[in-house]
Amino acid sequence: MCGIAGIFLGPGELAREEELGRMARAMRRRGPDAQGVHVTGAVGLAHRRLSIIDLSEGANQPLFNEDGRIAVVFNGEIYNFQELRGELERAGHRFATRSDTEIIVHGFEEWGIEAFDRFNGMFALALWDGREGRRELILARDPFGVKPLFYSITGGAGSRRLAFASELKPLLQLPWIGRELDRESVFQFLKFSHVPNPRSILKEVRQLRPGTWLRYSERGVEEGRLAIRAETARDHGASGEKESRDEASLLRELDRVLTESVRRQLVSDVPVGCFLSGGVDSSLLIAACGASGSAIETFSIGYREKEYDETGYARQVAEAFGTRHHELVAGPRDYIDLVPEVPEFFDQPFADPTLLSSVLLARFARERVKVALSGDGGDELFFGYPYQRALLHLWPVEALPGAARRALFGAAGRLLSGLGNLGARGRSLQQAMKLADILRFESQAELIQSFIGTVGPLPLARLAELVPGDFGLEGPYHGPLIESLAGLPRDQRITQVYLRTFLVDTVLAKTDRATMACGLEARVPFLDREMAAFAARVPFELKLRRGILKYLPRRLLAGKFRERGLPTDLAWRAKQGFSIPLREWLRTDLKYLVDEYLDEERLRREGLFAPKAVRGLVREHLQERANHSHLLWSLISFRMWKERHLS
Amino acid sequence: MFRILATSFDYRPRLGGVATLAHELLRALGGSHGVEVRLIAPRLPGGEGFDRGSGVATRRVPLPKAALAPVPLAASLGRELLTWRPDALLNLLWLPEGVASLLLAPLRAPLGIPYFVYGHGVELLESDLNLKKRVRSALSPAKRAVFRGARGVFVNSGFTRALVIRECRVPEARVRIAHPGVDPRAFFPEAPARDLLERYELRGKRVFLMVTRLEDYKGVDRAISALRWLKADFPEARLLVCGEGPDRARLESIARHYGVGELVVFAGAVPAGRLRDHYNLAEAFLLLSRSNFEAPNIEGFGIVFVEAAACGKPSIGGDSGGIPDAIGGPENGWLVDPYDDRAVAKAMREVLERPEEARARGEAARARATGELTWDRMAATLLETMRAGRSRGEA
Structure with missing residues (x-):
């Protein structure tokens, strides 16, 4: 993991090293090992390095091609760099380092932008092509968006400027980038608990979409898609190509592909470990590590309250596969003490409360290793979320005439709300009311978006009351994405939506920022190119079978467990997930945050959220008439973020 | 001798602004030339011990919660009116003592004893946030009557003065600012302990x-x-x-x-x-x-x-x-x-x-x-108004 940043100023302007140094320092957590800056005319590149492969200073970035006219700053790993290097050396390229980064400049020289299509890995990169007649800066991001990339293009023709960075913080070092909030993004943040790409929380900044590139020069701006993205999005049967092979052969192939992927991703010049939750994905990674012949260090986080604790499963898996296992048992104080630091790690508002667990676990792992494998992506590729299943099962409701359906579920909602306040015992009732509300959807897209991020969390109309303005009801969001998937079977549409929204904006963003906070590189073997392509070929009936989510990986895991003498039940148990008791904490230990950040008068002065509407939510939550913990946490996170970065 | 019968429902040994003000003010009034002060205060644990060295002639009476206290307090005050014949009643709060003074109008009028009331600020506002506050809000007409019926209203600040005028529609001329004070013998600079x-x-x-x-x-x-x-x-x-x-x-x-x-x-x-x-x-x-x-x-x-x-x-x-x-x-x-x-x-x-x-x-x-801002200055301000009010002769 590293951090990249840079600028391309307007004609006649000169980039200054000092400014790029400031940008680099703003993301020093991402790369504590070295800093590099390169300035040439109006262009400047900056890099913070976390050394993983080729620890020598010679591999510090920016890295250049042989004649120094092509330069790159890069965040990520390219796992097939050895193969590509051989190919490029045969074509006459001379390598100065052992680093995977150098592949990018030589590959680009050889194959142009298509070079990126050959990469198997995770990457966000910026490449300066200073050759005569080119003089262009190219930004690119891997197909799943494992690594983040923000950019800003301001000014018109003749005075246009580009800036980019792995995070928002470096961009905020530049006085010419406006601080104005994108109020639509604020609204969407409240809806999804993240800011959906390609938007950012600021009007003048955007996130590069996963699997795309942007070419910027004085001549203009051009955008395009990587071919890898199309390959992984062929997707999930999208092209109609389905494997007719039987379950047994697909199981064998999954085993092989996963083992290969893990083997590739274990390449490192520093110690590698693995996060182990005891769930299906992380357990499979451990099994695959064993198959690769690596004894590995594993890391789990447990909660002192049994209800939230999964460490027992993780311990069993670790013992069975002979890992060197480490457990962190955290209590409320550990979490609460971490809260003030959140805006420092998440420099764009982010409100998935499990990020606290991720940060604690990453810090814990960083004490022993510099790289950790994570099971991210398994759920998205193999249909692993209960919400995905719920969405699939609720979809047929669409067949009912809209007016009748809305009347029916509207009446059901009113009936349920008439049952009154049942306090904590009324949680099922609250969920039923939420469901009744969701089922009054106006369009298919609206139904789908209800299940992205936090389910609910409030009817859009009520959410809009929180953020006054002429926006917020223009949804459904992700409409173009959902429309582009029309014609695909429902399961594929759900899979694609999760891959392109929740995976990148919540799952991967959380892992990146949490590990970045302590200089730990997270790798995600499930998002290996070959694995993704394989998952796309697996028939849906082997992903969701007899109601069992992620059937094929579970089946593989059950076999692995049997071989190691573990009960196979462990592989089939329902997804538990790691949650924290936020609902209770916001009424008790974290109540001070509600008072501090949602104070009516301070909200009124800020003018962004409607104080009375917020107060209504707070009261309902504190009186246990509803569970608004996610929304309150989003509001608190947002205000903490704003205070830290914009005030 | 000018006789002042004072009442403070909030009084020492309780702590806090009103209790402090009541004690210090009454002590200063009692020390003024030609003035005699008597205080009726609620019976509180440790109260009599405090009173012995307080410098204020205090009679403690058992009282229920404020909203229920006006009637028993009126009974105690009534006895004092008849036996001691004060020149003025001074109420440090409108509830319960102000209301008690209002209830005593049939007795005060023939005796020609006016009452004065002090406004602190927060008690002038109403709220429906909880039952206790709703009960107080229900007594709002009584509050307005107490302030409007007073011969004079004293307030601690310009802010409170505006509140009294706005909330209780008291004529401006009848509201006088009397800033609370300090005892310079008790508070003075010295080296850190x-x-x-x-x-x-x-x-x-x-x-x-x-x-x-x-x-x-x-x-x-x-x-x-x-x-x-x-x-x-x-x-x-x-x-x-x-x-x-x-x-x-x-x-x-x-x-x-x-x-x-x-x-x-x-x-x-x-x-x-x-x-x-x-x-x-x-x-x-x-x-x-x-x-x-x-x-x-x-x-x-x-x-x-x-x-x-x-x-x-x-x-x-x-x-x-x-x-x-x-x-x-x-x-x-x-x-x-x-x-x-x-x-x-x-x-x-x-x-x-x-x-x-x-x-x-x-x-x-x-x-x-x-x-x-001494208590003596405050007492002098109050005394000037109360004496002038008494000389007008009507209750």
Whole structure:
């Protein structure tokens, strides 16, 4: 993991090293090992390095091609760099380092932008092509968006400027980038608990979409898609190509592909470990590590309250596969003490409360290793979320005439709300009311978006009351994405939506920022190119079978467990997930945050959220008439973020 | 001899602004030439012991909660009216004593005894937040009648004066400001007490002091969060918070949240006898109360500002309620937006960066407090009005 940043100023302007140094320092957590800056005319590149492969200073970035006219700053790993290097050396390229980064400049020289299509890995990169007649800066991001990339293009023709960075913080070092909030993004943040790409929380900044590139020069701006993205999005049967092979052969192939992927991703010049939750994905990674012949260090986080604790499963898996296992048992104080630091790690508002667990676990792992494998992506590729299943099962409701359906579920909602306040015992009732509300959807897209991020969390109309303005009801969001998937079977549409929204904006963003906070590189073997392509070929009936989510990986895991003498039940148990008791904490230990950040008068002065509407939510939550913990946490996170970065 | 029969439902040995004001004012009135004062106060544990050395002739009577107290209080007052024949009734609160005075109109009128009432601020506002407050709100017509029926209304600040006029429609001419005061014999500058420097680990530190009950509108939170803007430049700055209350746990959480836990000292409740020593530990005094008209919570004046001033300390006060009157002007301290911790920090920074300026403001504040804001001055103001009212002759 590293951090990249840079600028391309307007004609006649000169980039200054000092400014790029400031940008680099703003993301020093991402790369504590070295800093590099390169300035040439109006262009400047900056890099913070976390050394993983080729620890020598010679591999510090920016890295250049042989004649120094092509330069790159890069965040990520390219796992097939050895193969590509051989190919490029045969074509006459001379390598100065052992680093995977150098592949990018030589590959680009050889194959142009298509070079990126050959990469198997995770990457966000910026490449300066200073050759005569080119003089262009190219930004690119891997197909799943494992690594983040923000950019800003301001000014018109003749005075246009580009800036980019792995995070928002470096961009905020530049006085010419406006601080104005994108109020639509604020609204969407409240809806999804993240800011959906390609938007950012600021009007003048955007996130590069996963699997795309942007070419910027004085001549203009051009955008395009990587071919890898199309390959992984062929997707999930999208092209109609389905494997007719039987379950047994697909199981064998999954085993092989996963083992290969893990083997590739274990390449490192520093110690590698693995996060182990005891769930299906992380357990499979451990099994695959064993198959690769690596004894590995594993890391789990447990909660002192049994209800939230999964460490027992993780311990069993670790013992069975002979890992060197480490457990962190955290209590409320550990979490609460971490809260003030959140805006420092998440420099764009982010409100998935499990990020606290991720940060604690990453810090814990960083004490022993510099790289950790994570099971991210398994759920998205193999249909692993209960919400995905719920969405699939609720979809047929669409067949009912809209007016009748809305009347029916509207009446059901009113009936349920008439049952009154049942306090904590009324949680099922609250969920039923939420469901009744969701089922009054106006369009298919609206139904789908209800299940992205936090389910609910409030009817859009009520959410809009929180953020006054002429926006917020223009949804459904992700409409173009959902429309582009029309014609695909429902399961594929759900899979694609999760891959392109929740995976990148919540799952991967959380892992990146949490590990970045302590200089730990997270790798995600499930998002290996070959694995993704394989998952796309697996028939849906082997992903969701007899109601069992992620059937094929579970089946593989059950076999692995049997071989190691573990009960196979462990592989089939329902997804538990790691949650924290936020609902209770916001009424008790974290109540001070509600008072501090949602104070009516301070909200009124800020003018962004409607104080009375917020107060209504707070009261309902504190009186246990509803569970608004996610929304309150989003509001608190947002205000903490704003205070830290914009005030 | 001018006889004043006073009543204060809130009285020592309770602590707090009204109880302090009642005791000090009545003692000063009783010490005035040609004046005799009697007080009727609720029976409280430790009350009689206090009364023995209080300097105020006090009769304790058992009283229920305020809303139910007017009738039994009227009975006690009625007996005094008949037997002692005072020249004026002075009510330190409108409920229950003001209402009791109103109930006694049939008795007062033939005897020609007027009543006066003191307004503190918050009790003039209404709220429906809980049952107790709703009950008080239901008594609103009685409140207006008490203030309108008084021969004279005294208030602690210009802010409270405006409230009385607005909320109770009392003619402006009948409302007179009588700022609470301080006893310069009890509050004066002196060297920091060594035992306190040790106890709070304040040796070599630069201290800001708050003396307040820990409630959410008092602004202790903003003083704490302001420290984060000072911490880097003034790691020796400390905030000493004297007082207890329901907000303490939240304040401790906030201190941790902003990473200034080690800069804040919660001293707990401080005995009245050591209050002066605490003021004298500080370079400046702070109280950043915010007005919340819905709760309601407001600072009608803030006697603590005057006590701090008497000890030669400048104040940083929240610009709300009667605090501007309590501070008196920029020559005595700083008025800041109580919601804005950067503004608070800016004033604190001035104290830290320009200690001579802070000392000058502290001296000006002391001159004002000891010259204009003594209890004797307050008593003289009240006496002048009450005597004039009596001479008009009607109840």
